[in-house]
Amino acid sequence: MNAELSFTEENYLKAMYHxxxxxxxxxxxxxxxxxxxxxxxxxxDMVKRLSGKKLLAHQKYRGATLSSKGKEVAxxxxxxxxxxxxxxxxxxxxxxxxxxxxxxxxxHIKSPLLISRLDEFLGRPKVDPHGDxxxxxxxxMKKTIKAALSNVSIGTQGVMVSVSxxxxxxxxxxxxxxxxxxxxxxxxxQIDFDGSIAISIDEGxxxxxxxxxxxxxMITVL
Amino acid sequence: MNAELSFTEENYLKAMYHxxxxxxxxxxxxxxxxxxxxxxxxxxDMVKRLSGKKLLAHQKYRGATLSSKGKEVAxxxxxxxxxxxxxxxxxxxxxxxxxxxxxxxxxHIKSPLLISRLDEFLGRPKVDPHGDxxxxxxxxMKKTIKAALSNVSIGTQGVMVSVSxxxxxxxxxxxxxxxxxxxxxxxxxQIDFDGSIAISIDEGxxxxxxxxxxxxxMITVL
DNA sequence: TATATATTTTAGTTTAGACTAAAAATATAT
DNA sequence: ATATATTTTTAGTCTAAACTAAAATATATA
Numbered sequence: 001m002n003a004e005l006s007f008t009e010e011n012y013l014k015a016m017y018h019x020x021x022x023x024x025x026x027x028x029x030x031x032x033x034x035x036x037x038x039x040x041x042x043x044x045d046m047v048k049r050l051s052g053k054k055l056l057a058h059q060k061y062r063g064a065t066l067s068s069k070g071k072e073v074a075x076x077x078x079x080x081x082x083x084x085x086x087x088x089x090x091x092x093x094x095x096x097x098x099x100x101x102x103x104x105x106x107x108h109i110k111s112p113l114l115i116s117r118l119d120e121f122l123g124r125p126k127v128d129p130h131g132d133x134x135x136x137x138x139x140x141m142k143k144t145i146k147a148a149l150s151n152v153s154i155g156t157q158g159v160m161v162s163v164s165x166x167x168x169x170x171x172x173x174x175x176x177x178x179x180x181x182x183x184x185x186x187x188x189x190q191i192d193f194d195g196s197i198a199i200s201i202d203e204g205x206x207x208x209x210x211x212x213x214x215x216x217x218m219i220t221v222l
Numbered sequence: 223m224n225a226e227l228s229f230t231e232e233n234y235l236k237a238m239y240h241x242x243x244x245x246x247x248x249x250x251x252x253x254x255x256x257x258x259x260x261x262x263x264x265x266x267d268m269v270k271r272l273s274g275k276k277l278l279a280h281q282k283y284r285g286a287t288l289s290s291k292g293k294e295v296a297x298x299x300x301x302x303x304x305x306x307x308x309x310x311x312x313x314x315x316x317x318x319x320x321x322x323x324x325x326x327x328x329x330h331i332k333s334p335l336l337i338s339r340l341d342e343f344l345g346r347p348k349v350d351p352h353g354d355x356x357x358x359x360x361x362x363m364k365k366t367i368k369a370a371l372s373n374v375s376i377g378t379q380g381v382m383v384s385v386s387x388x389x390x391x392x393x394x395x396x397x398x399x400x401x402x403x404x405x406x407x408x409x410x411x412q413i414d415f416d417g418s419i420a421i422s423i424d425e426g427x428x429x430x431x432x433x434x435x436x437x438x439x440m441i442t443v444l
Numbered sequence: 445t446a447t448a449t450a451t452t453t454t455a456g457t458t459t460a461g462a463c464t465a466a467a468a469a470t471a472t473a474t
Numbered sequence: 475a476t477a478t479a480t481t482t483t484t485a486g487t488c489t490a491a492a493c494t495a496a497a498a499t500a501t502a503t504a
Contacts, residue, residue, distance in 0.1 A: 008491070029452055042492055044453060049490085061452055061499060092339040102333045111324045117314035230461070251482055264462055266483060271460085283469060283482055446504090453498070463488070471480070 003053075007108045010077050012036065012046050013055060016066050017074035022143075026063035075139035081107035082128035082135075083118055089129040089182075090122065096129055096182030129182050131159030131220035145221045149185065150195065150214035157186045158219030165216035174217075177207060185219055225275075229330045232299050234258065234268050235277060236329075238288050239296035248285035297361035303329035304350035304357075305340055311351040312344065318351045318403050319393045351403050353383020353442055367443050371409065372417065372436035379408045380441030387438040396439075399429070407441055 005013075015035045019027045033043045051058040055070035066074065084106040088094040094102075116137070119125075126142075127133055133141040146161060160183050163171065174180070178201050188206045189198035195211030209217075227235075237257045241249045255265045273280040277292035288296065306328040310316040316324075338359070341347075348364075349355055355363040368383060382405045385393065396402070400423055410428045411420040417433030431439075 006490075030450090038491095039493065040452065041454085041494080045491070063452095088336070092336070092343055094335070094339070098335065102331065102336050105331045105333070106328075109324070109327045111327070113316070113320065114310070114314070114324050117316070121314055228460075252480090260461095261463065262482065263464080263484085267461070285482095447502100448504090449500100449502075451498100451500070453496100455496080456494090458491100458493070460490090460492105461488100462490105464486090466483100466485080468483070469481080471478100473478075474476090 004110065005073065009046070009050060009053075009055075010073065010108055012043075012050060013066070013070050013074040014077050014081075016056060016064065017071065017078065020066060026065045028063040032064070072139055075135045075141075077107050079135040079137075079139075080109070080115055082132060083115065083122065083125070085128045085130070086122050086125045086134075087118060096180065099129065127159070127220075127222065129159075131161055131182075131222065146218055147221060148215055149187065149197065149199070149209075149217040149219055150211055152187055152219070152221065154187055154190055156219075157184065157222045159184055159222065160217065161220050162218045163216055164218055170213065170216065173213075177201070177209075178204070179217070184222075185217075226332065227295065231268070231272060231275075231277075232295065232330055234265075234272060235288070235292050235296045236299050236303075238278060238286065239293065239300065242288060248287045250285040254286070294361055297357045297363075299329050301357040301359075301361075302331070302337055304354060305337065305344060305347070307350045307352070308344050308347045308356075309340060317397075319388065319390070321351065349383075353381065353403065353440075368440045369443055370437050371407065371419065371421070371431075371439040371441060372433055374409055374441070374443065376409050376412055379406065379444045381405070381444065382407055382439065383442050384440040385438055386440055392435070392438065395435075399431075400424075400426075401439070406444075407439075 012032070015032060016027055019031055019035055029040045029043050029047070032047075033040045036043060047056065047058050047064045050056050050070070051064065054067055055073060056064045056066050058064045081103045084103045085099045088099045088102060089096065119137075125134055127144075131144060133144055135141040147158075148164070149158075152158070160179060160181050162181070163174065179185075183202050186200045186203075187197055188200055191197070191208075195214070196208050197211075197214050198206045198208050200206050234254070237254060238249055241253055241257055251262045251265050251269070254269075255262045258265060269278065269280050269286045272278050272292070273286065276289055277295060278286045278288050280286045303325045306325045307321045310321045310324060311318060341359075347356060349366075353366065353368075355366055357363040366383070369380070370386070371380075374380070382401060382403055384403070385396065401407075405424050408422045408425075409419055410422055413419065413430075417436070418430050419433075419436050420428045420430050422428050
């Protein structure tokens with residue numbers, strides 16, 4: 001009845017989910033091909049396979065859409081991926097940027113018991129180390145809100161998710177003061193005069209960053 | 223140069239290792255086919271693949287032998303398998319009869335960092351939950367002496383390391399009478415009539431177990 | 445509207461890993 | 475020593491998932 005999916009099939013479903021604004025809306029062949037780093041022809045083959053398995057709906061020349069069954073599978077893989085990322089960072093001291101490749105492998109391990117025990121072992125975390133929400137066993141998760149650091153109110157906590165500016169002087173500066181992707185940031189104070197703000201990084205001592213810097217730092221609000 | 227191996231290729235190498243009395247000696251096609259639950263023809267295909275990759279040596283009609291490179295790969299997979307088993311039992315409260323299937327999947331995850339961190343996290347264990355030794359990162363492990371409980375003389379003490387039979391009725395029975403991995407067992411008496419024996423479990427009161435059960439209980443002799 | 449461009453689909457190959465059936469080599473038993 | 479049985483290898487086929495090249499369709503522009 002529910003034949004086991006290959007790693008590849010699972011990866012296509014995951015990509016479909018991410019590309020279709022959280023699972024609703026259709027994805028065209030070329031977009032999926034680019035995301036999967038393969039050819040449109042290969043994608044077309046796979047889309048036919050997966051729609052044969054009722055995991056997505058497809059009509060000729062009109063792109064593909066995840067079915068509810070397909071969405072369910074995608075969310076369970078995302079859940080596994082993010083739980084493993086938490087494990088790697090919290091238990092095995094992986095750095096933020098070392099987890100992805102390994103989690104890409106671990107997400108395909110098939111064992112419901114493993115995942116429920118892992119979830120428990122980790123204390124049923126709600127977000128992964130990048131601040132992305134972890135779906136529960138029914139696929140429910142709360143949406144994350146992303147905002148520039150300069151845009152949130154005092155007391156807001158979040159996880160650094162991107163720098164909307166690739167000026168290398170800025171990047172070096174961030175590195176020096178300990179701001180990197182994945183760190184937890186809390187806004188402590190805001191100075192009206194120049195728009196600079198005081199933040200704590202990973203629960204450390206408060207330090208100031210200027211408005212232009214705060215403008216370019218994006219966080220997911222926790 | 224060192225192209226990544228498929229799960230299947232890794233499984234063949236692992237089977238080769240187990241079938242060739244710890245990696246030395248040749249394995250014939252039929253034996254390997256039975257172990258891999260496939261046909262001799264398929265095995266032959268794979269043996270040609272793997273000898274092309276210098277992971278084993280093969281001469282026509284004369285069976286296959288692991289090369290030192292192949293043995294190295296096999297041992298690294300066995301290492302990963304056993305470390306994951308320790309993780310599942312010690313951290314995720316898996317029962318010793320629930321770990322195998324999941325470890326069969328986890329052993330193929332490719333990340334040297336993951337394994338070295340996992341090893342550290344687990345306190346560099348020397349044996350897995352079945353009492354089998356865990357190879358170190360260079361493939362070294364010490365041999366353990368195992369014997370069936372029915373085979374040792376009165377007065378012998380040992381530690382329960384495995385059950386050479388995965389019948390689930392037996393496993394449940396053992397669980398009920400308090401026999402689990404790691405318990406210390408001493409042979410108190412042997413009854414010639416039916417071959418049953420009296421043992422003490424963790425220095426407790428003697429109790430009898432039948433010959434068929436004693437046959438399938440393996441201990442490491444102390 | 446007609447034509448150019450972009451996207452999607454079809455058709456035909458390729459590789460890994462399985463399969464079955466049959467042929468070849470080796471081992472064994474009378 | 476020869477017949478028989480066993481084991482191994484070859485040959486040919488199948489499926490999943492990729493590929494390239496070409497055909498079909500859709501979209502955009504003159």
